[in-house]
Amino acid sequence: MEIGININGDLSFSRIEEVAPLIERLGFTHIWVGESAHFKHPFPVIASIAEWTSCIRVGSGIISYFFNRPLHIRKAFETLVEVFGSRFAIALAPGDVNSLRAAGIEPARPLKRLEETLSYIRESGLLGDTPVYVGASGPKMIALGSRLAEGVLLNYAHPEYVEWALEQLSQRTYVGVYAPALMVPDKKRERAALFAAAYVAAGSNPVFQRQFELEEEVASIRRILARGDFSALADKRELLFERFLIAGSEREIMERLRVFAGMDVDQVILGAPFAYNVNALDAIARAL
């Protein structure tokens, strides 16, 4: 099983210049760069990581095909492949509905748009063996992604959820598990981890929520996020840590990775803020 690491455009470039080569040296297989309205755009981050590392695969994980034109997604990776060869990966998703709406973008017909985006990127002919994955959490997106893309990245941290998500695949394909992660104790980053997990929970799919009877909890988390009432999130700590984060001691994280390996998961991506703690990176790399 491959282990990828996610870092985002909230880090300064000078920090990225330190962390990215370290992630490569430690033997992780991928660096995934996320997108958020509050971060630096992923293209400059991916380009500089490629410049500052030598062989690790760098991916957009995930990039919104509503925020970004398919043209720009394709051209950005064509530009990169032309310079560095095939050492990239593209992971697409519709993106966070609330951020999209705040920007005046209505994410209409996400499945159809995904299909169009995938075929447009495929037409390129200049992307070498760059895989295109779909970041997914709902059953329709998982089914479509597994049918049309090179794989799916499931936005779940808990094995029960991942098991359910695997049942939604329309065919066996490359599967990644992509969740925010934190090695504890880490008081400094606990808040960031809690937020990352809360956003995943808040954006989770309705069918998934019904399946695991999470509707009320999710509604309450959404209200907390909308109010910006950060202290109220602490009341949800147990749920978020247990169900929406890959969190724990080195031993516990390794145990979780073993469970995923046993489920035939192909890659686990330890999401931010995990990589922002160099000791955590180091510990997991050694344990692997």
Added chain:
Amino acid sequence: MSLLLFITVITLSLGITTSMTVEESKTLVGAAEDAGYTRVWLGEDIFHREVFTYLSLLAAGGSSIGLGVGVTSPYVRYKEVLAASAKAVSELSQGRFILGLGAGGLPEVERLTGSRPRKPVSVMEEAIKDLRERTGLSIYVGARGPRMLELAGRVADGVILSGPKRYLDRALEIVDEASEGRRVRKVLWNAFYLGENEALLSKVTEVMLQSMPPFAKDFMDRRDPERDLCVAGPPERVAREIRGFEKKGFDEVVIGPPYGETPESAIAEMGEIIGDRHKH
């Protein structure tokens, strides 16, 4: 005192476009850096390489020269994406970044967005205000028509011009009048060629004419369009022309495609010519 503020010593910048490979550009950027150029302007050809990825590769590769997009269109990206990209490149280049906006080749924009761009001047005004607020960056405008020139003079930090010489005079007048004494930096980006190559210049001129708006075309010197639209010729002639642009009030002249028979040496030679002139 106020006169002093407007005495400029023209500087050189390098012009490249996303239709060139990054590798090619890196060589030219290296030559421009060695020759003391002020900055590199990267023009976005909408259907070629992605402009912010491209600039990031130049900046992360250790180049310390100033960078600018010259230009990208506010029609082709959501403003959130444009702002997040521009901010990233600015940080990566340690603040040596200028965001150049232009309505863009309207047919290309139409091909991309599926509809004819409407109200380019008010869209541009809104984009400048919005992006300045989001990014705090210097914003230059690639302007051609009288209303866009007026807007640039009124609100932009700089203006990027191209076109026939008599048109440039008129364009500068419009910008100056609209700026009401505010400092607006003026960049000239016409075709450039150090040396003689009539066949190539005719071809370049033809391409420039295709995308030139009627307002600018009306000012053309039809007897010698090549000389009117290209900064071209042997070193003495090119130096004289650049001196002329300086007198007109330009701050910066772009040494851009097709450069010269050997682009790298043309770029270096121009550095020597203009540098020497400054010394004397």
